[in-house]
Amino acid sequence: MSGIYIHIPFCKQACHYCDFHFSTSLKKKDKMVLALAKEIAMRKSEFQDDAVETIYFGGGTPSILQIADIRLLIDEVYRNYKVVDNPEITLEANPDDLTPILSFRGTRNLFKEFKAIGVNRLSIGIQSFFEDDLKLMNRAHNSEEAKSCLEIATQYFDNISIDLIYGMPNMSNEKWLQNIETALSYNIPHISSYALTVEPKTALHTFIQKGIIPQLDDEVAQEHFHLLVDKLEENGFIHYELSNFGKENYFSKNNSSYWLGKKYIGIGPSAHSYDGEKRGWNVSNNALYLKSIQENKLPLETETLTKTDRYNEYVMTGLRTIWGISLDRIATEFGKTYLDYLNQQAAKYIEDHLLFVDDNILRTTKSGKFLSDGIASDLFLLNLE
Known part of the structure; x- marks a missing residue:
């Protein structure tokens, strides 16, 4: 953890x-x-x-x-x-x-x-x-x-x-x-x-x-x-x-x-948790949180992430960091369809010098860093499954 x-x-x-x-x-x-x-x-x-x-x-x-x-x-x-x-x-x-x-x-x-x-x-x-x-x-x-x-x-x-x-x-x-x-x-x-x-x-x-x-x-x-x-x-x-x-x-x-996608537990009202497969979040209300804990109930909702959810999260976090997006990992963990889609969507940003590929890692250029969230959203894949 x-x-x-x-x-x-x-x-x-x-x-x-x-x-x-x-x-x-x-x-x-x-x-x-x-x-x-x-x-x-x-x-x-x-x-x-x-x-x-x-x-x-x-x-x-x-x-x-x-x-x-x-x-x-x-x-x-x-x-x-x-x-x-x-x-x-x-x-x-x-x-x-x-x-x-x-x-x-x-x-x-x-x-x-x-x-x-x-x-x-x-x-x-x-x-x-x-x-x-x-x-x-x-x-x-x-x-x-x-x-x-x-x-x-x-x-x-x-x-x-x-x-x-x-x-x-x-x-x-x-x-x-x-x-x-x-x-x-x-x-x-x-x-x-x-x-x-x-x-x-x-x-x-x-x-x-x-x-x-x-x-x-x-x-x-x-x-x-x-x-x-x-x-x-x-x-x-x-x-x-x-x-x-x-x-x-x-x-x-x-x-x-x-x-980097490691596991964590979020304690307290509104705190989020992640175990590698599911994401959870506590109720954002102090009174309801206290009531639930007093009744020995976790005030927690969870959702199981789909493969597309996990792909999108990796794209978002990867582009924001120096570690970038590993194209090898995309191919291994998500498959050829996801890799082809990512390469297709990234092509225009590479041409505009906002993204680049080095050692099979996709990263933002210096001029692309400030725009990384917007670029990432354009690399997201929706409703593939």
Whole structure:
């Protein structure tokens, strides 16, 4: 087994662009932690022969939990599963959850406490180092907290990733480059960076509809993307997945396992699971999730993936990564019909220098990377079966 993902469905406030599942009420936090621990135990029979390589706390905002909550969940994994020596244990965190403890409680060092319970990788949601961007996104932290957090975190953690968002309204190329330069100044070994997107039913969608915020510009986002790729590669980062850049030996093991098709268990409301043949997802409702777990029922729906589903997923994940799409694997695992279809659909993108084949691996060119999701969708095969 690749790993266990634990979804913490709580946040202090809603970011204007976010459509993930979470609640801003912490009234049921303690009950939720106990339910997550119980689901971890309930799911152990699914992968008894596999070892856990990664434990990932995502959300939501996992850093909103107490140290004791995180320790309880890690202990429950060890209690119920085989775990490899020195697994990657990642905690997503927001700067505002980390810096106040150091500022106002003085004697308490949260980073040391994280390390003491086994967390060895932090993924910090910076998003931007500029105050106006953070206010537009309705982030809970400010620019000074973002910088202060990284100054202290890098003293205690070697394996740190930060998130940055590009394609912001009114963000010039110069401003975006300043964001990248600031990130590089902290010697962070991993950066995840995403284009700002407008999701339905978010505050950002409403603001754009009402003309409060200008429409996002895809051409600006594409410029920012190429600036990001060039700058990070100049500084020793490997662009190993569309939105992820890591120094050597600092790729996210958790996320890489998703793209490489390894098995994983998703714990918590809205969390997804995959066992190689079936995909499952928990109910995206905290109250229904708690009720189900209390009744000793898994709040889980599943679907068995068809060969075409698996082909499409491999095409999507393959094109987004440096590993590409193995034409040999397509032929062996899916057959000649799928291989012929893929070659036929890819031909026009190869001619336009957006895709290329090297050593029987189909990959995006540098100019094709930003367009990889759109290209992949054109390589999908529908209703073959």
